Amino acid sequence: MHAPTAGLDSLERAQRFLATYQQGKWRFDVFLSGDLALRRAIQRAYGFDHLPTEDEVAQVSDRWRPYRSLAVSYLFASEYDAQP
Numbered sequence: 001m002h003a004p005t006a007g008l009d010s011l012e013r014a015q016r017f018l019a020t021y022q023q024g025k026w027r028f029d030v031f032l033s034g035d036l037a038l039r040r041a042i043q044r045a046y047g048f049d050h051l052p053t054e055d056e057v058a059q060v061s062d063r064w065r066p067y068r069s070l071a072v073s074y075l076f077a078s079e080y081d082a083q084p
Helices: 010-022 036-046 054-064 068-082
Strands: none
Touching: 036 054, 036 068, 054 068
């Protein structure tokens, strides 16, 4: 069995992927509220005076739906930018 994108160039693969995403079959809402690096990034970005709990992280992230994966990537990047 071959993948449905076998033989396609990267542009054609991207176009098919985006077409599928636009039909609502794909969701970019992957989120791990217990990730320590994420919790630290949220602590700094949102001014928590303590390491936020998983529940607090989940509450903060609710407003990012359905793009929590993208928000997390930005928060992770901010962690690296903050390193000396």
